[in-house]
Amino acid sequence: MSLPQHLAIIMDGNGRWAQQRQLPRIAGHQQGVKVVRTVVQECARRGIAYLTLYAFSSENWQRPMTEVDALMGLLDYYLDVELPLLQQQGIRLQVIGDLDRLPSSLAQRVRQQVASTATNPGMVLTLALSYGARDELVRAVRRLLTDARRKDISAEALDETLLASYLDTAAMPDPDLLIRTSGEMRISNFLLWQLAYTELYFCSCYWPDFDVAALDRALADFSRRSRRFGQAGDFEPTSRLGES
Numbered sequence: 001m002s003l004p005q006h007l008a009i010i011m012d013g014n015g016r017w018a019q020q021r022q023l024p025r026i027a028g029h030q031q032g033v034k035v036v037r038t039v040v041q042e043c044a045r046r047g048i049a050y051l052t053l054y055a056f057s058s059e060n061w062q063r064p065m066t067e068v069d070a071l072m073g074l075l076d077y078y079l080d081v082e083l084p085l086l087q088q089q090g091i092r093l094q095v096i097g098d099l100d101r102l103p104s105s106l107a108q109r110v111r112q113q114v115a116s117t118a119t120n121p122g123m124v125l126t127l128a129l130s131y132g133a134r135d136e137l138v139r140a141v142r143r144l145l146t147d148a149r150r151k152d153i154s155a156e157a158l159d160e161t162l163l164a165s166y167l168d169t170a171a172m173p174d175p176d177l178l179i180r181t182s183g184e185m186r187i188s189n190f191l192l193w194q195l196a197y198t199e200l201y202f203c204s205c206y207w208p209d210f211d212v213a214a215l216d217r218a219l220a221d222f223s224r225r226s227r228r229f230g231q232a233g234d235f236e237p238t239s240r241l242g243e244s
């Protein structure tokens with residue numbers, strides 16, 4: 001079975017999962033953290049090289065303060081409790097997003113954890129924190145313009161490789177597969193540049209219900225996809241013009 005080298009996940013539906021059970025939304029996020037643990041371990045065990053999780057979007061700052069605080073607390077807890085497990089499994093932690101918006105003590109802790117796993121040889125686990133793809137592009141172009149002025153980079157020198165090298169994901173391959181849970185079928189400002197040729201997989205279960213069987217179904221579905229990256233496939237001539 002062909003595995004994605006890079007799997008990205010939009011973990012959605014925590015709130016609805018909690019609501020269904022007449023629990024506070026934070027209970028859904030707490031259950032969601034348990035699923036994160038399982039999925040991280042299972043992906044590493046299966047030999048997936050990169051796993052990227054959308055943990056907190058730049059738009060999530062607009063949620064009620066109590067929920068934002070609870071999510072920051074959960075992140076703090078996750079970093080605390082999971083680090084030994086990540087170390088044990090040789091997993092390398094990375095972060096994308098605007099870390100400067102996080103509470104400074106948490107941002108510092110995140111940077112420390114990233115540094116402490118930097119030489120681990122195993123799966124790269126990337127948490128998207130205070131992340132929005134449009135914001136990432138704006139930050140990238142800002143840095144590029146500063147460098148262009150300083151290093152005299154001409155407009156003609158700008159190509160996809162140069163722009164991609166300014167993104168938060170510069171050191172990573174693009175995702176091969178994106179999973180979104182909860183039945184919503186949209187990208188929600190996640191990795192807009194990087195998802196250009198990614199296979200999309202939507203499943204209806206809420207993130208707290210996502211389990212090993214659901215992960216396996218998504219991986220099996222991916223292994224049956226035929227990826228063409230916009231080029232012609234070598235199959236029957238019935239495919240419609242412009243289809244890719």
Ligand code: FPP
Binds near residue numbers: 013017029033
């Ligand atoms: C979407 O559910 C989920 C989030 C906004 C946060 C995801 C966070 C976690 C799974 C826990 C923290 C993660 C780590 C890595 C420590 P939602 O609240 O939008 O659900 P809803 O659409 O049903 O309201």
